[in-house]
Amino acid sequence: MEGIKHRKIEVNGINMHVAEKGEGPVVLFLHGFPELWYSWRHQIQYISAQGYHAVAPDLRGYGDTDAPSSITSYTCFHIVGDIVALIDSLGVDQVFLVAHDWGALIGWYLCLFRPDRVKAYVCLSVPYLRRNPKVKTVDGMRAMYGDNYYICRFQEPGEMEAQMAEVGTEYVLKNILTSRKPGPPILPKGKFGTGFNPDMSDTLPSWLTQEDLAYFVTKLEKTGFTGGLNYYRNFNRNWELLAPWSGVQIKVPVIYITGELDSVYTSLGFEEYVQGGNFKKDVPNLEKVIVQKGVAHFNNEEAYDEINNYIYNFIKKF
Template sequence: MDGEVKHHRVRTNGIWMHVAEQGSTGPLVLLIHGFPELWFSWRHQMAHLSRHGYHVIAPDLRGYGETDAPTDPLSYSCFHIVGDIIGLIDHFEAQQVFVVGHDWGACVAWWLCQFRPDRVRALVNLAVPFFPRSPIKPSDVFKMFGEGFYINQFQEYGRAEKSFARYDVLTVMKKFLLLELKELNAPPGVEIIDFLETPLSLPPWITEEELQYFASKFHNSGFTGPFNYYRMMDMNWEFLAPWHGAKVFTPTKFIVGNKDVGFQSYGTEEFITSGAFKDLVPNLEVVIIDGHHFIQQERADKVTNEILSFLDSFPKDIV
């Protein structure tokens, strides 16, 4: 039935990718999750979009959930990840798709629009804007934030894996998915996972059972695959040199929570609101809503309606 979520494993770019699918007719919508998430992060959007005439697919990205997780960090480059996505689009025999990305999934979506703009009809990205390529490599930028900055701690192979392993996976999920901090920077000598607090109670937008679903998948897959996205940042910076200064011309709606740690820190709010962001993405609409980082879950109805209103502004006869 179209109302049910169907699960497949699709062969793409040399790996097996787990894909959740809802709906079977209408334009194809690809939902790309972030860290530390899964296809399940889009459960609310999948149900709503499929009811409104869209064919929705949400994969577990390379290294996550039930998708293959190569051990070599070099297998997590921007080209590998986008290659996985192109193979997935080809599997569903779509010439163009609507794309919705969040967090790392937003980064993947930006890359997709740079490398293969012919395959993207329109884009909705959440939380992470399109930043210009820095003149210096990311690791040199991140050093400015100190040793306690979470990305710096993720760089060393095995370090974050060891610190995360001190906690049960459900606690790890609660620490990250429910965070309300203004920065992800631990004090000197403290691991980021120790710095993050474990909430004593759950907010109304997520249940213990839903958190258990995330935890069960990460318990099996571990966190090395997700960490490898961070470990490839310098290499990706080198790979992206041919696109230095390039803009993204795909029609785009960008949605961000006003309490998002990424929005409130590192000059991101000013970048988004000053016009610098729109200069890089000329066909851009920005929506700032009340919420934190994981807004497609926290503010599911609002985000879904924003996505749907944007997608509905395009003809549905694309293939």
């Protein structure tokens, strides 16, 4: 990872690990579950070479960033608070935002609470999650897919951690990262089992080396999965906290990029929401929707050349 610098920054009462490279306007990369700053290794190298300051933190609960023990320390307000403090520490008013999976959700919250800090947003995988004022988020998911839907299975503190420990960190990471199964991930009750990818092969895909996997494993063996799982355990709490923003539009310029095999895009009615016009109603400055053929959930890694070009061609307009 040539030329990437690492440092710790104090933000919002915690110490955050940040990887960065380059000089110029800031492009801020937010990873998802169960990942790290390292998920953006290809983007950091490419974007910094185009004259930008690429910045990728380990989010709260991950990698070399602090992981508070309390579940309630992982609400949307806490995470966005971390990001705003990080932006302040970089000495800029605004950033270009690029985010994937849970990072994408945090990205939407940042655009909702502090649109003044975001010049433009490249959103990967997770579209805007419109708040249903009548149904709490996890309750709605449970009604749609039952108790074994993975987000419902993640709710009970300690339960999923124990089941992941049974199969081991490497198995869990490899299983999640290599899954190409569209539709809602359903996990059998009482065990992780074949998890997200029942067709998991011994060989890794071309975009994920053994060295890449080992880096993720080393960091997540140190911290465990609890920090990342605590994001999911705040879905219903976030639903309560977000009540004042019900129906508010996101006005930031956005492009949305997903893989056609992405388990998020192909669940929860998101495909219909994105393609049917409601996404554009909620995000009026949505400039483009790109669905990548034959690409699954981790499109920033699997199709990194294509993603790099989309990011650069979008942000260079501003």
